[in-house]
Amino acid sequence: MIAFAFTPELLADSVTATLLAAVFVLLVYNLWRVRQNRRRQGEAANQNKRLGLVLQSGMLRLWVYDPSMRHYYFLSDSGEYTDEYNPIEFSKFYDRDDFELLRAAVFDVCEGRAPSRRLDMRSSQHDDGKMSHYEVSVSSIATDRHGHVTRVLGLQRDVTDSYLRKQKVSKHLILYHTVFNSSLIDTIYYDKDGILRDINQKACESFGVDREEAITAGFRLQDNPLFNKLDLTSPGGTRSTSIVDFDTEADPRAKGRGPKGKVYYEAIVNPICSPDGDIEGIYMAGRNVTEMVESYYRQREGAEKLRRVNSSIRSYINNINYALSVSNVRIVNYHPDSYILDVSSNVMTVEMQLSQLRCIRLATLRFRRTVSSVLNRMDHRSRHNITELIETEIRDKQGRQIWLMFNFVPVLDAQGRVVKYFGLLRDMTEMVETENRLAVETKKAQETELLKQSFLTNMSYEIRTPLNTVVGFAELFESDHDAEDEPIFVEEIKKNSNLLLSLINDILFLSRLDANMIEYNKQYVDFAQLFEAHCQMGWILVDHEVKTTVESPYEQLVVNIDPANLGIVIERICQLAARYTRQGYIRAKCEYRHGELAIAIEDTGLGIDAATLPHVFDRFVRGSSEQLIGSGLDLPIIQEMTQQMGGTVEVQSEQGRGTIVWVIIPCEMQSLKKRIAIDEELRIKI
DSSP, rough: OOOOOOHHHHHHHHHHHHHHHHHHHHHHHHHHHHHHHHHHHHHHHHHHHHHHHHHHHHHEEEEOOOOTTTTTEEEEEOOOOEEEEHHHHHHBBHHHHHHHHHHHHHHOOOOOOOOOEEEEBBBBTOOOOOOOOOEEEEEEEEEEETSSSSEEEEEEEEEEHHHHHHHHHHHHHHHHHHHHHHOSSSEEEEEESSSSEEEOOHHHHHHOOHHHHHHHTTTTTGGTTTTTTTTOOSSSOOEEEEEHHHHHHHHHHGTTOOSSSSSEEEEEEEEEOOTTSSSEEEEEEEEHHHHHHHHHHHOOOOOHHHHTTTHHHHHHHHHHHHHHHTTTEEEEEEETTEEEEEEEEEOOOOOEEEEHHHHHBBOOHHHHHHHHHHHHHHHOOOOEEEEEEEEEEOTTSSSSSEEEEEEEEEEEEETSSSEEEEEEEEEOOHHHHHHHHHHHHHHHHHHHHHHHHHHHOOOSHHHHHHHHHHHHHHTTTSOOOGGGGGHHHHHHHHHHHHHHHHHHHHHHHHHHTTTTOOOOOOEEEEEEHHHHHHHHTTTTOOOOEEEEEOOOEEEEEEEEHHHHHHHHHHHHHHHHHHHHHOEEEEEEEEEEETTTTEEEEEEEEOOOOOOGGGGSSTEEEEEEEETSSTSHHHHHHHHHHHHTOOOEEEEEEETTTTEEEEEEEEEOOEEEEEEEEOOOGGGOOO
């Protein structure tokens, strides 16, 4: 039996070997971990590359909306936040109206009214005047433990090419159907095999058939006696005039339907050929001229009778012409067969002939549908009298648009059919102008009454409160009091009197705004100089511990604005900021961008609580402390003036942290000169 004895040296060697083995295992494990991390990073990089390829190939772009900050962030192809935008900055990428719809969709998702929204949007107008079209999908991607949405994802796909293709196809289809179906002549289309494929309503009326039945029955070109003798091998169009007795030569399948007896028909037949010369279809346009031919023969038969009574009629015509010249009335005749309107100042002479298109275009836009309806009724030979008052594009010597009164009566032939319409045309411009002046005066009277009502409505509790305070302290002078209290009484009376005067002035000014009595006069001014002056005027009563700054990137900015009324808006905003800011700063900024002047005034004052913020533009709104915001009318006046100048105003505020007011006014820029050096912190983030 062999016995082993562990000496201290042997024990130390054993421990050393164990430590070396442990170190080796740790090294192997760390190498394995490094390789795993590299493999996962490589897979993530490949996924990001694939995501980037998908976004690029699909013309997609991602952005995220943060409800807490109310800011938007674009995501790069790797999923990282790139650029940050507030709502005003983000809106510049889209059409203004479409952006409002996008904001509404985002708010619906944030407030849980819908899990997602899909919109079709347009971009803001590019420098070349074109717009991009997007398909945007909005959905929530993150919520907190209370279920409130904390992140909203927007997936934006560029569908401009698809939209333009659809618009082009739709335009061609609408053009085809409009020309084909609304044509005032018969229009028929046969395919290459000579089978009827389409026919417009006018042709259906001419041939006395139903459109659906005619197409379903499959009438053939060879069975139509009007066209079966034409040579269709020629690539050019063929003009023909046919005389057919439909009682003997009509298609047997159309027995009992269609025209009766002898028909005179004129048409233009155009074969549609391929580049190789093969016929692919046949297009025909024509009209039934039977009535015109028969009328011609009837006129020949009556010519002799007309000659016999010519002398007596001439005397009668002279009397009519004299009456027309004295009364300044014109004679008008409309011929449904030729679609021509004749206008004359006497019975014998036609001064002008107008086609239907010319008649419609002579009317103003809002009366063109009326003119078209009148012509359509006469084309269908209505037996009712037609009376219409039309505003025309023609102007008289005073520059007024002429109003004409048409009175048509149908003229019947011996068979009782309408052959034309006879009418009188009167100039009603003077009468219409008198009625319009009466309407304007009536509107002015109504606006005056509205101004009175608006003034009386605003005389409420807000006026009685300072008035009662003044009366109350004045009565204290008549009661027993200490002489030492009199300065306090006087101070309270002065303070409330000033408050009452300011409130009454605001009410009167707001009433004038409601009645649209404020005049806005735009002129080109250097806004870079006016901006700081108006801000300083609004900060006259600011606390000495508050720092005020005006940040403008322009040395000169000449824009077309109303300097007086815009100055009132700026001063009122600055006065509100100075009134509710006790420490910190008040900062005013301005920037011109894409035909708009943007102004932002930011303060570190008391702020507005979340419950009151949606109602800040209401009149006499009170905050959480039951105190008026300013005089109660400052923000309503600011909003009303801004809107009447064509702009918008928005307020972002948080109680205890301050307020930002944005004002955007549309204007035209004449000249612009930026400062040589501008600190990056001075750039406006709007």
